Amino acid sequence: MSTATRSPIRLVSIGKRYSGTKALDDVSVEVAAGTVHALVGANGAGKSTLGKVIGGVIRPDDGQLFIDGRPVRYTSPREARIDGIATIAQELSPLPHMSVIENVYFGIEPRRYGLVQWRRLRAQYDELLTQWGFELNGNVKVGALRTADKQKVEILRAVASDARVIVMDEPTSSLTSVETTTLHRMIRSLRESGRTIIYVSHFLDEVLDLADTVTVLRSGRLVRTAPVAEETEESLVAGMFGAAEAAEHFDKPQRSTAPVVLDVAGLNRKGVLADISLQIRAGEIVGLAGLVGSGRSELARAIAGADPIDSGTIAVDGSARRIRSSADAIAAGMAFLPESRKDDGLFLELSLAANTTFADLRAVASRLGILRLSVERGKTNSLLKMLSVEPPVSSAKAANLSGGNQQKVLFARWLFRNPRLLILDEPTRGVDVSARAAIHRLINKLAAEGTAVLMISSEIEEVLGLAHRVLVMRRGSITREFSADPPLEAVMEAAFGLGGGATA
């Protein structure tokens, strides 16, 4: 059962369009059975989309998928699973209120007379853990697990259902280095047992280390498929970006004499943040680097009043502020662009005008609280034009915009207030390349005009390209500080806690 089929997965001329843009265009790839096949590309290159086509999550508009030499047309991940193809998604979707065991065996529980045999289930689960060298308490509710453990649940679920092809979409993006090593060990043993792994990732070192074959995509088109032995990080980057630069680089004028806008001292939150102190001067962009779980988003949220703090002081423009809510932070002159645009940022069903003015409706209303809609429309339209939002129409619904344009609308909301301090958590996540460049230029421009900026990004290149100073966080503390343009390796090492200078 678990033995691999000899026939490969074959994708022929796959095409997929989203709102008229081509996410995939005439992509043909063969995946040999029993190999680790990596899909790489820049943000929006179509690598995740291709993975989802294989897993039945997305139905392609053109082209044909062959499994075991047989043409298939999946309409759901369920159908792909019947053929032994399991997907471990970027956004994990287990059943949060059920236990780990229930999740792993959901739908495939051993039964007798229609009743689930719990004793056998537990035995099977323990066996599974030993087999794959995992440690995970089976009785814990999945909703209470960390992302890395949720991912383990998904992987266990895939192997428990005897999947022979496993599609992993950015599996290490929320894992620590130790967890990544464990995952890679598992992937190797999965391959040894004859399973095929489709590995979607933007971590090139991982790909080179792990995969047998790599497919490079750029703007939805196939660049090439080649054995990993023939590739280097440089050759992959060249393939992914073509002739263009990897990340735009901005000039970084010294700001050491500018007045301090944000002064944080001794910030603590039990188990999350430990004794954080930092200063940001007017016109300065400070980048926060660190792994997911290092506390960088939590620090941003704490400063912005979105999460409570246990102790510490926050001063803006020299005066101490009591910040216990977002309203307090906004009153102090802060603006916070949260990590998840859809969960915490946008009003998807509302107009762009409503989205833009929401944080400062008083500015477009009379003293009695009556909105002056024409004023609102005018102010919104000029901001949308300045940010080159497409369409620049204040009455358009936010849900109908692309990711990059939605993110620009969130910038519009905060620019509307002229903040003193801009806190950006992953400002270009899920944004296409051109919008990303526009957002980078905007951040740089705002800083040049004197706004203090605190920026978080998982992409260290982005932080290095923009930041005047880089702070590295690890386990809830700031462990290292770099002035402008540190070498990427040094920042990475600090984030991973490697290298002798970790205490500097």
Added chain:
Amino acid sequence: MTSQSSDPVTGGPAIAGEPVSANGANAAAVTRRLSQRRIRAQHVRDYGIVVFAIALFIYFWVASPAFATGQNLLNLVNQNATVGIAGCAVTLTIIAGNFDLSLGAIFVLSEVLAAYVAVHWGVWWAFPVALVAGSVMGLINGLLVTKLHVNAFLATLATALSFGGIAAGVTHGGLLITPQGSVFTFIGQTRVVGVQYPVIIFAVVAIILQLVLSYTVFGRHLYGVGDNRNAARLSGLKVDRTVIITFVVTGGACGLAGLIDASTTGSGSSLTAGLAGQLALLAIAGVALGGSSIFGGVGSVWRTVLGVLMLGMITNGFNLLAVTPYWQDIVRGLLIIIAVAISLAVDRR
């Protein structure tokens, strides 16, 4: 999983590498095409109910000569004024992403209290007491939902029971007859230029609430809270306070409706049968039928007015045509299901 595949945003459209100018032109063309296609689907949801209401109106007009007379139509609105007032107010609560099942109970208790004070303290007391009592009951709902984090559905179901119980306690399960021919029955039993007072009050309440929703900071906040609570909070809004106000407004409106009913009947009754028992259901059905989203963020007061009047029209028209009452209920039920299904289908697209 399916939402991922149908979502144009998380799928990450790839327009990298194309020259910027061509890209902009493309995007513009795409948006134009999209908006043309969307407009059709959205029109069905947004204005289908208007077309349907007109069609129904024309049908009754043709089928029954008694239907489209001024007197009958005024009666229709008058009979539905209390449901309409409650429905318009609860529209605010629903847009802000909550729910209120205690409309009927607030209505009954306010009515009973109004009648009680009219009998025991003096007629004039009835007016402030009904409004304040309704608002206080709304405040209780709001505090339960925001401060104790009780699910709005359960909280208002529970308070509905308690309010109803208090009403029965006040009247000892019977009726309180108020002084006839006094100021008290003035609202319910007199007319201005041929129009019943409840009709006028209903119209005024609906217009005010619609204006609040469309043209005030508070109204905008309601849409924001209903659409994305987290985003509203992170944008500096005191979400709890906004939510509580919607419950208080709804409670006050139900108090007003109770007052009107007490004045019309010249009595306060704690019997939850009849209008009071159905009030919450009819009002919320009106909201849904009008096309406001039951999940919040989308909706209007005029839609609720239309929804409530359509439900009333079916009763009125079928009565004129001598159709048996159970058919009325069947048709009303089907209508609500069709309306909600259409709006969900359009949303899913």
